[in-house]
Amino acid sequence: MYKNIMLKISGESLAGSNEQGFDFDVLNDLAKSIKILQSKNLKISIVLGGGNFIRGSSFSNGVVDRVTSDYMGMLGTVINSLALQSNLKKIDVESRVMTAISINRVAEPYIKNKATSHLNKNRVVIFASGTGNPFFSTDTAAVLRASEMKSDVIFKGTKVDGIYDKDPINNKDAKKISKISYSDYLNKDIKVMDATAISLAKDRTLPIIIFSILNTSNIIDILEGKGSFSTIG
Secondary structure: OOOEEEEEEOHHHHOOOOOOOOOHHHHHHHHHHHHHHHHOOOEEEEEEOOOOOOOHHHHOOOOOOHHHHHHHHHHHHHHHHHHHHHHHHHOOOOEEEEEOOOOOOOOEEOOHHHHHHHHHOOOEEEEEOOOOOOOOOHHHHHHHHHHHOOOOEEEEEEOOOOEEOOOOOOOOOOOEEOEEOHHHHHHOOOOOOOHHHHHHHHHHOOOEEEEEHHHOOHHHHHHOOOOOOEEEO
């Protein structure tokens, strides 16, 4: 049974069936699942992507440079983090947003020891703005923060329920890969998480579970050994 978990939720999945912004049903369901997890005395860290607003790597187009677009993406993760914190507060779940870039009016600066203290006080800690550096994804930030917080596992929530040999949305004959090693994942050039994140997870021997955020109860199922997911490790 896991005792200390990292949730990595993609920004695109927070948009649900919308192209951008929030699907508030998805956001509300996620908050309710987090409350259930907290009731099991789990330490919970969270990293949210910002792709429902902007993806820095794809927004860089010759007009906006890559460094600037990456910082814009970091601000998108702060928006998502504040939205989740607000939803958690409504259902009496105490949380803290900690950011790697300075936005002192809305979030605490990330300090490792302070984040650990929040977890020990049974507060959900939401890590915003990625690593605080351009060229690094929020997937990499999730593995980095999970390593610092000594998480047992990373739950990566996307729009699909695991890893497939090809895009399951566009290919009906796509086959699911239930379990894959770090090395095989990197060799097959799978795109569910970026190579930097997987390499860091491999170095830390940190397992990653891929599941669908559109069925958020799946987080609870996985903890009980049920549900639909894929494992990297």
